[in-house]
Amino acid sequence: MSEVGMNKRVMLVEDDLDLAVLIQDFLERYEFTVSVVSDGQDAVTRIIAEQPDLVILDIMLPGLSGMEVCRQVRQQYEGFILMQTALDDDIDQMLGLELGADDYVIKQVQPRLLLSRIRALLRRAAPLQFASSEQQSFDYQFGALKIDLTRRMVLLYGQPVELTTAEFELLCLLAKHCGEVVTREDIIQQLRGLEYDGLDRSIDRRISRLRKALQDDAKEQDQVIKTVRGKGYQLCIR
The missing domain is CATH 1.10.10.10 (Winged helix-like DNA-binding domain superfamily/Winged helix DNA-binding domain)
Structure with missing residues (x-):
């Protein structure tokens, strides 16, 4: 049985392009299809239009903050939102969850831990029978x-x-x-x-x-x- 997450579409909303490339390359090794968006306002439009299986959403973005992106898309987007916070800040984490995020990780998270969190979220969408x-x-x-x-x-x-x-x-x-x-x-x-x-x-x-x-x-x-x-x-x- 293949691991949950293979061939799933992930949208990475991240304005640090060097970091975005690293995450994209890592996830594509596990057969995810990864698109990168660097601006908050563009992210709102594309998330709603493309409906990826999961969004990795940074909080600090040009255009709109990740919190505002999450708030604007949540009613029109049915996939999962994994927030990235710069610090282990409970206020950011709680606010993100209240706005509709499904989980969060601390930015610069180890790639395998990020992969584990992504897979855990995607398993929720698997048929439960x-x-x-x-x-x-x-x-x-x-x-x-x-x-x-x-x-x-x-x-x-x-x-x-x-x-x-x-x-x-x-x-x-x-x-x-x-x-x-x-x-x-x-x-x-x-x-x-x-x-x-x-x-x-x-x-x-x-x-x-x-x-x-x-x-x-x-x-x-x-x-x-x-x-x-x-x-x-x-x-x-x-």
């Missing part, structure tokens, strides 16, 4: 919540749950330790490889977005993700 989901094996299953690690697929009551890569990785970490309290320190260490400084609230915001995706009301007693005050988070079986 829900009719046979009862026979399909899942790595984790908690009541109506099912997680398939290989296909990076999450089902809730038989319906797909759209998660960013970061949200999927967080859910998998909680699922691995289902019923146990996972501290913020452990989450940051395992997902980012960093030490917790006691002030970083990015995990709390990621938890909030994950709860929203899972239709999880944090005020209810039967919530999927429980906050353990002063300690961390716990995935509970609904």
Whole structure:
């Protein structure tokens, strides 16, 4: 079976032409068809007209910012948008996701990590064959919540749950330790490889977005993700 992403059309919106050529050459080695756009206003026109399978969208662009491009095209473009942020800035990342981006990477990302993020997004568009989901094996299953690690697929009551890569990785970490309290320190260490400084609230915001995706009301007693005050988070079986 060929890897998801082969022969898919990717539009790279990037004004650093040297970087754009490097990314284009790398992705074309994996049989992607890559077009490059260097201006924000041109990107809006071409994304809507050409409907590529996925757009890699830089935030800092001439003409229009990547954020504005994302906002303008989202209602008329059905493919995936992968934002590139210059810094590990939660504000940029959150704003991009709220405007309709599907995931984000830090600019100058390692090519293979970029490829992994692209493939993960494109897998969402692959046929899920829900009719046979009862026979399909899942790595984790908690009541109506099912997680398939290989296909990076999450089902809730038989319906797909759209998660960013970061949200999927967080859910998998909680699922691995289902019923146990996972501290913020452990989450940051395992997902980012960093030490917790006691002030970083990015995990709390990621938890909030994950709860929203899972239709999880944090005020209810039967919530999927429980906050353990002063300690961390716990995935509970609904």
